[in-house]
Amino acid sequence: MSDGSSPTDGARDADPADGDSGLPGPYPIEGTALVKTAALASVPAERLPELLARVQAHLGPNVDEYRRRYERIAAEPDRETFLVEPDHWERVADRLGLTDRERDAVARAHETAVERAGDDDRRAEFETALEIRSGVVIGVSEARDEA
Numbered sequence: 001m002s003d004g005s006s007p008t009d010g011a012r013d014a015d016p017a018d019g020d021s022g023l024p025g026p027y028p029i030e031g032t033a034l035v036k037t038a039a040l041a042s043v044p045a046e047r048l049p050e051l052l053a054r055v056q057a058h059l060g061p062n063v064d065e066y067r068r069r070y071e072r073i074a075a076e077p078d079r080e081t082f083l084v085e086p087d088h089w090e091r092v093a094d095r096l097g098l099t100d101r102e103r104d105a106v107a108r109a110h111e112t113a114v115e116r117a118g119d120d121d122r123r124a125e126f127e128t129a130l131e132i133r134s135g136v137v138i139g140v141s142e143a144r145d146e147a
Contacts, residue, residue: 027052028079028139033112041105048105051098055106058096059138066138073126074117080140081117083133111135 029037029052038045059066066072066082074081089110093103114135115127126135 026139027056028137029109029113031116033109033116036112037105037109040108042101043105047102048109051102051106052109054096055092056139058092059136060140063138063140066136070136073114073122073129078139078141079137081114082136082138083114083129084136086132086134088134088136107134110137113137 027049034048034052038048041048043051063080066084067080070082070084072080072082089103089107092098092106093100098106111130111134114130114137115123117126117137129135
């Protein structure tokens, strides 16, 4: 599947459940991006939060690798946004055992969040960048270590 250079190769698979609540852990996709993705996804809307939590659990431990390897186009206290190669989501889906529909839903959620990450001045720039690259939004703790 991978040549060993993917930032997701060393990620650990984590249980997305938070404690005994049975709810998925945090993920950096919310608001309009989540609603739009749920409406357009080819997976049931109630599955989307669990999928996004699984992906966040996989990507989160690798945020330093993403900082070194990819263009970070936005950084907020709780999330960082990157532009990655177009086949990025295929590798993540392979690693996590996602179906094609699940992969497409997760990629759509992240790309919608990337589009919305830009203020009005940069939104068109981000939309244009997504024509040739993919977007990834990784949740980070507020006390992140700047790379």
